[in-house]
Amino acid sequence: MNFNCVIRTGLIAVATMMSLSSFAQDLIARQAPIDKKLKAVDSLALQKQIRAEQAEYPSLNLYPSWNNEYVHNYGKDAIIPDEYTIDLRGFHMPTASTKITSPFGPRWRRMHYGLDVKVNIGDTIVAAFDGKVRIVKYERRGYGKYVVIRHDNGLETVYGHLSKQLVKENELVKAGEPIGLGGNTGRSTGSHLHFETRFLGIAINPIYLFDFPKQDIVADTYTFHKTKAMLRRRAGSHDIQVAGSDGIIRYHKVKNGDTLGRIAKLQGVSVNTLCKLNNLKRTTTLRIGQVLRCS
Numbered sequence: 001m002n003f004n005c006v007i008r009t010g011l012i013a014v015a016t017m018m019s020l021s022s023f024a025q026d027l028i029a030r031q032a033p034i035d036k037k038l039k040a041v042d043s044l045a046l047q048k049q050i051r052a053e054q055a056e057y058p059s060l061n062l063y064p065s066w067n068n069e070y071v072h073n074y075g076k077d078a079i080i081p082d083e084y085t086i087d088l089r090g091f092h093m094p095t096a097s098t099k100i101t102s103p104f105g106p107r108w109r110r111m112h113y114g115l116d117v118k119v120n121i122g123d124t125i126v127a128a129f130d131g132k133v134r135i136v137k138y139e140r141r142g143y144g145k146y147v148v149i150r151h152d153n154g155l156e157t158v159y160g161h162l163s164k165q166l167v168k169e170n171e172l173v174k175a176g177e178p179i180g181l182g183g184n185t186g187r188s189t190g191s192h193l194h195f196e197t198r199f200l201g202i203a204i205n206p207i208y209l210f211d212f213p214k215q216d217i218v219a220d221t222y223t224f225h226k227t228k229a230m231l232r233r234r235a236g237s238h239d240i241q242v243a244g245s246d247g248i249i250r251y252h253k254v255k256n257g258d259t260l261g262r263i264a265k266l267q268g269v270s271v272n273t274l275c276k277l278n279n280l281k282r283t284t285t286l287r288i289g290q291v292l293r294c295s
Helices: 003-056 260-267 271-278
Strands: 083-087 100-102 105-107 110-112 115-118 124-126 131-139 144-151 155-162 178-181 192-199 202-204 221-225 231-235 238-242 251-253 291-293
Touching (some): 155 178, 221 291, 260 271, 271 291
Antiparallel strands (some): 115 192, 144 155, 251 291
């Protein structure tokens, strides 16, 4: 074999190796998008499965049980976090009515744990958030015909004195979906919607979440804070917890011209208290629409 043949053979071998290497790289390049798609499919399937499980048992990480019997009875099994942020986005006002006929707070020598909103018999009442219907019952000396829904954001909402319930227990509902009709059933002196917002059985004044006159939420989120002053009260078989010695944790929505000093004077607290409750400094600039905890 002469020298030229050796060189020709070597060049052919090198070219073949380079061609094979290029082919292998092409295969890898073509395979990469397929792998990505498979991973995306797996991820979407997993996300879908997680969402399905969350929908089946809303806020499973918070609530110790699911039952269709008791409105507020969670017993000692419920672990109440020191702080929890509730997402209010994706909301729907439970009624188009803007008139509040009875506020949250002490009333007739007993505690009124919700808002009474004026509605007429037959007015459509809808779910405030996505969730699952936990209770559909009738209570002659209390809520009348009522519905309780547990939501993905950790809240439970109660809709009382309905003339008709349009959903069944364990049914999944979307925000804005009709769940009942306004009425005057149970312990009621006129047609209205009794609306409660609760977190692990703890009553939260709905006006800290919903602005009925403006038909909007107060803020995108609401941060629940557990306090040492939280009391536990018994009412029959219901285990009721109330935040604050007077049953109310007070908040203030910052308006144009508000300062920490002005808000402190208005709410009857010190500026230091406001700063401590909201993790602020005295020099912090307040934003219009910002919600401050005041007690």
